Amino acid sequence: PQAAAQRATPDVGIQLFQLPWSSIADECEATLGPSGFSWVQTSPPNESIARDEWWASYQPVGYDLDSRLGTRDDFADMVMRCDAAGVDVIADAVINHMTGQDAAGTGFAGTPYAHYEYPGLYGADDFHHCGLAQGDDIVDYTSREQVQTCELVNLADLDTSSPHVRETIVTYLDDLLSLGVAGFRIDAAKHMAADDVQAIVGELPEGTRIVSEVIRGGAREPVQPEEYTGFGEVFEFSYPRDLGPQVQSAAFADPVLEGDRPLLVPADKAVVFVDNHDTERGEAAVTYKDGPLYVIANALMLADDYGTPVVFSGYAFTDRDAGAPADAEGAVLPASCEGATGPADSYLDGERTCVQSWTAIAGMLEFRAVASDAARLRGVEAGSAYGFEREGRGVVAVNAGDDDIAIEIPTSMPAGDYCDAITGGRDAVIDSGCRGTTYTVADGVARFSLAPLTAAAIHLGSQR
Numbered sequence: 001p002q003a004a005a006q007r008a009t010p011d012v013g014i015q016l017f018q019l020p021w022s023s024i025a026d027e028c029e030a031t032l033g034p035s036g037f038s039w040v041q042t043s044p045p046n047e048s049i050a051r052d053e054w055w056a057s058y059q060p061v062g063y064d065l066d067s068r069l070g071t072r073d074d075f076a077d078m079v080m081r082c083d084a085a086g087v088d089v090i091a092d093a094v095i096n097h098m099t100g101q102d103a104a105g106t107g108f109a110g111t112p113y114a115h116y117e118y119p120g121l122y123g124a125d126d127f128h129h130c131g132l133a134q135g136d137d138i139v140d141y142t143s144r145e146q147v148q149t150c151e152l153v154n155l156a157d158l159d160t161s162s163p164h165v166r167e168t169i170v171t172y173l174d175d176l177l178s179l180g181v182a183g184f185r186i187d188a189a190k191h192m193a194a195d196d197v198q199a200i201v202g203e204l205p206e207g208t209r210i211v212s213e214v215i216r217g218g219a220r221e222p223v224q225p226e227e228y229t230g231f232g233e234v235f236e237f238s239y240p241r242d243l244g245p246q247v248q249s250a251a252f253a254d255p256v257l258e259g260d261r262p263l264l265v266p267a268d269k270a271v272v273f274v275d276n277h278d279t280e281r282g283e284a285a286v287t288y289k290d291g292p293l294y295v296i297a298n299a300l301m302l303a304d305d306y307g308t309p310v311v312f313s314g315y316a317f318t319d320r321d322a323g324a325p326a327d328a329e330g331a332v333l334p335a336s337c338e339g340a341t342g343p344a345d346s347y348l349d350g351e352r353t354c355v356q357s358w359t360a361i362a363g364m365l366e367f368r369a370v371a372s373d374a375a376r377l378r379g380v381e382a383g384s385a386y387g388f389e390r391e392g393r394g395v396v397a398v399n400a401g402d403d404d405i406a407i408e409i410p411t412s413m414p415a416g417d418y419c420d421a422i423t424g425g426r427d428a429v430i431d432s433g434c435r436g437t438t439y440t441v442a443d444g445v446a447r448f449s450l451a452p453l454t455a456a457a458i459h460l461g462s463q464r
């Protein structure tokens, strides 16, 4: 039966938040490549202010690749090793702004700077000073002018309409491309006019992947993600805002399956996620702190048919600002995920969540490889349980509630026994049977008995 389970190469990313380059390289070889992640999104690679908080990475001092996460050589080595493992690198590009500290200082790699003065790169004339609010800060997101010409939390806002600024940014991005990165997350893209972003990325080689961060605001916000889809993809925040609360409340509703989902960008422009480094500290309904519910949310996303999913993996925190564990010089410590198979009951601050290593995630990547070309059929609800079929190729089911639930999902998959990809992971079929739970398809129905807070997934490649 495994031979029938042809595999596509699914487009699935993993955000490895604040993980040093040497560790990402190890992850590419040990886990990301073998599990079938096609790209990894890194934290910003350039020199930033020297502070312990994670968000120091979002205050560029310059574009030398020398940061708390590693040197230029470390970065280049990571890109090569990931590429050899079949994993593209998407770098987080902070190009909307420079630092936000009022006082002058010295960057992580020793470069002196002042607010609005970055020797060799930018001077006072290269920045917006909107004059619309105290301290030039954005206070009103319903004003396009404020959003795009005032400062995001005091960060020196580059005038991205200026030829010099554009050239300087393009030179930086070209440098990263010369090391082999496949593309960029464009940080704070909402705060740059879409025309400016388009002009900048238009200078990059064709095929460079661009994913813009444009947080979907309310209808009253004039700057919408749709403006940024002409030259790349965008993170679609409506997706986690829909999925997360459903999982959290164990009350599922089917998405609209015909065409693109309302209020969401077209599927081929959408990068979707359960949470990211901002939302796990903010609006996300479900994060690593929710353990099994987080597995359920990720399983549903990876089984779904809308957008390109990106899984998030960071470190545990109680203080929102706390950086990843670092040495005395501020360099973030390497971390290994060996032995991590699922969410822990509790975490110490700074402990890596290692989501990329979880058995269920590897299993769902295989599910996606086998089933993602098939239609996503209407879901079935049974109390707090919910599931759906990817027509003829896979079925996923979850129970987000507190009671045992039996759920039956009609399917055109061949009758037989299947090994569960959630508990059995990738290659869940073994000589003696299944690595994890066994489920049966009979009479056109897949039957699952699900304990509270568990998930199940079967696919053509997991038939016994």
Ligand code: AAO
Pocket (backbone or CB within 6 Å): 055, 056, 057, 058, 059, 094, 099, 100, 101, 141, 152, 153, 154, 155, 187, 188, 189, 190, 191, 213, 215, 216, 217, 218, 221, 277, 278, 282, 283
């Ligand atoms: C730090 C300090 C500041 C200090 C500053 C300068 O915390 O106190 O002033 O340094 O010294 C990160 C951290 C910041 C940090 C910054 C620089 O999060 O704390 O500031 O680095 O070190 C907006 C942007 C969006 C941005 C987000 C944080 O549009 O681009 O704010 N995300 C990226 C990164 C992020 C990073 C930066 C940008 C800066 O991912 O990590 O900041 O490089 C509404 C708007 C959104 C807006 C949010 C937050 O969203 O729509 O556009 O995001 O508000 O202000 C509902 C609503 C939704 C709303 C959302 C809020 O869901 O529907 O509209 O809630 O969560």
